[in-house]
Amino acid sequence: MKKMEPENRGAFSRRTFFKSLGTVAATAATAQVTSVAAELEKVNAEKIIGPAAVPVTLKVNGEKLKLMLEPRVTLLDALRNYSSLTGAKEGCDRATCGACTVLLGDTPIYSCQKLAIEAQGVEITTVEGLAKNEKLSKVQQAFLTKDALQCGYCTPGFVMSVTALLKKNPRPNAADVKHACAGNTCRCGTHPRILAAALQAAGIETASKTEVIDYV
Amino acid sequence: MKAFQYATAHSADSARELVAGKGAYLAGGNDLLGLLKEYLISADLLVNIKSLPGLNKIEHGRKFWTIGSLVTVAQIEDDADIKKTFPGLHEAAAEVASQQIRNVATVGGNLAQHSRCWYFRHRDTVCLKKDGDLCYARNGENRYHSLFTGNTCISPVVSSLATIFASLEATAIVLRDGKETRMSMAELYQRAWENPLAHNSLSNGDLILRVEIPTARTRSAYLQASDKHAFDWALVSCAAAAEIVDGKLKSPRVALGSISPVPHQVEAANQFLDGKVLDEATATQAADLILKDAKPLEHNAYKVPLAHALIRRTLLKLKGEA
Numbered sequence: 001m002k003k004m005e006p007e008n009r010g011a012f013s014r015r016t017f018f019k020s021l022g023t024v025a026a027t028a029a030t031a032q033v034t035s036v037a038a039e040l041e042k043v044n045a046e047k048i049i050g051p052a053a054v055p056v057t058l059k060v061n062g063e064k065l066k067l068m069l070e071p072r073v074t075l076l077d078a079l080r081n082y083s084s085l086t087g088a089k090e091g092c093d094r095a096t097c098g099a100c101t102v103l104l105g106d107t108p109i110y111s112c113q114k115l116a117i118e119a120q121g122v123e124i125t126t127v128e129g130l131a132k133n134e135k136l137s138k139v140q141q142a143f144l145t146k147d148a149l150q151c152g153y154c155t156p157g158f159v160m161s162v163t164a165l166l167k168k169n170p171r172p173n174a175a176d177v178k179h180a181c182a183g184n185t186c187r188c189g190t191h192p193r194i195l196a197a198a199l200q201a202a203g204i205e206t207a208s209k210t211e212v213i214d215y216v
Numbered sequence: 217m218k219a220f221q222y223a224t225a226h227s228a229d230s231a232r233e234l235v236a237g238k239g240a241y242l243a244g245g246n247d248l249l250g251l252l253k254e255y256l257i258s259a260d261l262l263v264n265i266k267s268l269p270g271l272n273k274i275e276h277g278r279k280f281w282t283i284g285s286l287v288t289v290a291q292i293e294d295d296a297d298i299k300k301t302f303p304g305l306h307e308a309a310a311e312v313a314s315q316q317i318r319n320v321a322t323v324g325g326n327l328a329q330h331s332r333c334w335y336f337r338h339r340d341t342v343c344l345k346k347d348g349d350l351c352y353a354r355n356g357e358n359r360y361h362s363l364f365t366g367n368t369c370i371s372p373v374v375s376s377l378a379t380i381f382a383s384l385e386a387t388a389i390v391l392r393d394g395k396e397t398r399m400s401m402a403e404l405y406q407r408a409w410e411n412p413l414a415h416n417s418l419s420n421g422d423l424i425l426r427v428e429i430p431t432a433r434t435r436s437a438y439l440q441a442s443d444k445h446a447f448d449w450a451l452v453s454c455a456a457a458a459e460i461v462d463g464k465l466k467s468p469r470v471a472l473g474s475i476s477p478v479p480h481q482v483e484a485a486n487q488f489l490d491g492k493v494l495d496e497a498t499a500t501q502a503a504d505l506i507l508k509d510a511k512p513l514e515h516n517a518y519k520v521p522l523a524h525a526l527i528r529r530t531l532l533k534l535k536g537e538a
Contacts, residue, residue: 046223046224046225046226046230046234047223048221048222048223048234048261049221049222049223050219050220050221050222051219051220051221070219071219071220071221071222071262072217072218072219072220072252074249093253094250094253095246095249095250095316095317098314098316101316104319107290107319108315108316108319109316109319109320110316110317113245113246113249113250113320114245114320115222115242115245115249115262117222118242118245118264118266161315161316164315178446179310179315179446180315181315182314182315182446182447183313183314183315183316183317183447184314
């Protein structure tokens with residue numbers, strides 16, 4: 001999938017402002033820091049850093065993101081406001097709605113309740129990282145086929161939760177899907193179709209999309 | 217969130233030194249970041265303790281198992297040996313929050329989490345827990361609050377792990393002033409029973425290192441009732457553990473969560489059950505004893521019959537398959 005560049009919007013936005021701040025500072029700082037970074041890391045393992053911005057390197061969807069972030073910046077904020085990755089959504093910002101779900105390694109987490117500085121050194125996957133060579137992942141394709149969304153705001157979160165489930169358990173039953181997706185909320189109420197999509201992605205065909213599936 | 221400094225600790229001692237003053241330990245961060253985002257607490261320095269050595273392991277001993285405080289709730293849920301040895305612990309872990317939270321939430325953080333009382337959690341309300349002079353829940357909306365309390369605050373303990381650990385008679389090992397202190401679950405929350413300001417008996421800088429669970433009770437069970445089917449706090453939670461010898465209960469313990477600032481345990485009920493054959497009648501009598509002194513408030517009287525039913529069901533569940 002093509003990357004959306006926020007600059008295309010032309011107007012000055014909160015996100016472009018944050019992003020430009022991050023990039024400019026990071027360019028200046030990383031030049032000095034990278035050469036001695038490894039050494040410093042050992043010596044200053046317990047060094048107190050911040051509260052001002054410090055260099056943070058995130059491995060997101062196979063690419064390294066070098067950012068300047070205050071320690072208080074959440075992973076969600078780092079993705080959305082300090083880089084162009086707006087796939088993970090901000091809903092509640094309180095680890096409750098699931099719209100911000102990303103994978104840390106293979107495990108789904110709420111990126112709103114994780115500091116970006118803590119997420120260094122682990123592969124992070126957002127919804128942008130699922131499609132390969134313009135081809136949607138099985139889970140993404142199943143969400144489309146089963147029409148498992150209305151407004152779509154919660155969809156990236158659900159897609160990440162289902163993706164993680166199928167990595168851990170390739171043949172889940174309906175109860176497994178519900179347990180794995182309990183931390184994601186859909187205000188439009190598309191849960192039955194999300195369940196059908198998850199099962200289809202696992203190769204389990206369910207009833208047609210017009211049939212109501214009990215989600216309780 | 218207010219800006220803060222950040223450090224990664226590599227030993228428990230250096231973590232303690234770093235956190236002295238206005239620091240806070242950061243592990244899973246679920247509760248901590250929630251509190252910081254609402255400005256309910258402030259910290260000048262977050263000390264990441266996730267790299268402390270040796271605290272992320274589950275160790276099997278003959279007399280007791282040790283669970284490190286950095287073990288995640290998901291690790292407990294997914295551990296096949298725990299499911300076999302302490303089925304109640306598996307059931308309690310599986311009910312904690314959502315997959316995303318269980319993946320990062322630690323045993324230590326689950327035990328040390330702060331009150332969920334909505335007056336406490338509201339940033340504009342200065343209640344007893346925030347050194348105010350009024351409990352807003354007492355004459356306000358108290359459907360989620362305690363049936364028992366030793367002080368004027370009626371916010372209950374909500375850690376599901378504390379409930380099951382209490383029934384298994386587990387001990388928390390806490391690093392306090394450089395020394396290891398052992399605390400039963402009752403002791404770990406005793407201060408919250410006495411003092412409205414306290415969420416538990418931990419003082420600033422105290423660090424839960426691990427939890428020891430005796431293996432003597434081979435049967436355990438956990439049930440909770442919530443408004444929502446999944447990803448919800450318990451209205452009432454109940455855990456029971458015992459051995460069954462010749463069809464009779466040996467050393468039974470029942471504990472309830474979300475109805476008292478401490479895991480609610482009544483010794484008279486445990487003694488009553490000891491040596492008894494479990495059936496509906498004994499379970500009912502035990503439930504009567506456990507809830508005898510309940511003091512319901514305007515909106516939480518429903519918790520009494522709910523707890524009664526949960527105690528009976530949890531006890532009968534102990535009898536389940538061998």
